[in-house]
Amino acid sequence: MAEPTYSYFVYGLNVESSFQLPELSPGEGTPDVTIRYGPVPTSLRGAVESGSFYQAAPGSFLLLVEEVARYLVTGGKQIVIQREPNAGHDEIALFLLGCAFAPLLQQRGLLPLHCSGIEAQGGCIAFVGHSGIGKSSLAGAFLKRGYPILTDDILVISLVSDGNPQAYPGYPQLKLWPDTISKLGEARPSLLPIRPGIDKFRRPIRDEFYKDALPLKRLYVLDISDAGEIEVVPMSGSAKVAAIIRNTYHLGFVKGLGKGTEHFRLCNTLAEKLTVKKVTRPRDPYLLEELADVLEADFS
Numbered sequence: 001m002a003e004p005t006y007s008y009f010v011y012g013l014n015v016e017s018s019f020q021l022p023e024l025s026p027g028e029g030t031p032d033v034t035i036r037y038g039p040v041p042t043s044l045r046g047a048v049e050s051g052s053f054y055q056a057a058p059g060s061f062l063l064l065v066e067e068v069a070r071y072l073v074t075g076g077k078q079i080v081i082q083r084e085p086n087a088g089h090d091e092i093a094l095f096l097l098g099c100a101f102a103p104l105l106q107q108r109g110l111l112p113l114h115c116s117g118i119e120a121q122g123g124c125i126a127f128v129g130h131s132g133i134g135k136s137s138l139a140g141a142f143l144k145r146g147y148p149i150l151t152d153d154i155l156v157i158s159l160v161s162d163g164n165p166q167a168y169p170g171y172p173q174l175k176l177w178p179d180t181i182s183k184l185g186e187a188r189p190s191l192l193p194i195r196p197g198i199d200k201f202r203r204p205i206r207d208e209f210y211k212d213a214l215p216l217k218r219l220y221v222l223d224i225s226d227a228g229e230i231e232v233v234p235m236s237g238s239a240k241v242a243a244i245i246r247n248t249y250h251l252g253f254v255k256g257l258g259k260g261t262e263h264f265r266l267c268n269t270l271a272e273k274l275t276v277k278k279v280t281r282p283r284d285p286y287l288l289e290e291l292a293d294v295l296e297a298d299f300s
Contacts, residue, residue, distance in 0.1 A: 012168030040082035049256025056256025061103040076107035123217030124167035128247035148210035172209035240271035
């Protein structure tokens with residue numbers, strides 16, 4: 001008797017999994033990606049690049065997460081997971097949907113950006129910046145204003161037939177630190193940690209999730225300064241390209257996968273097609289609603 005499989009849709013891909021992933025939206029159709037449990041080696045044969053938690057080669061990638069699992073990603077089509085005995089589903093799924101999917105997307109020639117994104121006026125508005133800059137806070141603020149969320153972690157970009165950028169959604173969940181929960185007025189007791197022992201929480205957004213692909217309309221690069229005002233300044237030329245490259249999700253994987261040249265060309269073409277603006281806000285206090293006001297006026 002064949003084991004049951006489960007169908008999902010994430011990052012623009014149909015996924016067939018041998019185990020349930022309730023974090024994801026249901027899917028159907030021929031699978032682009034299969035996920036299953038199975039044996040995974042402790043080292044990657046032919047690796048040309050390695051870090052403290054990964055080894056990479058063209059066409060294959062090994063992710064090593066201590067006390068959680070090993071993930072083998074091959075050909076942009078398959079992820080095999082060997083879990084550690086005491087690892088729970090939340091930990092396995094957290095690294096699967098982030099660090100393991102990033103190289104798979106790169107293997108497929110797609111661009112994963114580390115950002116949050118909303119739907120506005122028939123397009124995707126995306127916010128990038130370093131960890132802790134306030135991407136999730138901003139997404140949550142726009143959610144309260146009625147803007148559906150596309151992603152709060154990875155936004156997948158491809159260039160469609162006319163050369164314009166298309167954005168594909170992640171999965172229906174916000175990841176919030178305690179200070180962000182307070183800013184947004186969420187009820188912390190109702191939220192679950194993203195991983196045991198981590199003071200960061202997941203907020204499901206099933207009814208407020210935008211699950212279809214959209215044209216990518218605008219990219220805001222978030223930054224902070226000691227100035228007292230919010231500034232929005234258009235970016236151009238090499239600065240746009242550098243911002244897109246810098247905010248690629250796990251940029252360090254690209255070289256080992258043999259995708260360096262392809263990745264640069266994609267980022268360069270995206271920069272030519274896309275409006276990119278640098279947004280600088282005061283360091284303290286975080287004027288969240290004021291920032292949302294400024295950006296809403298800008299993209300409207």
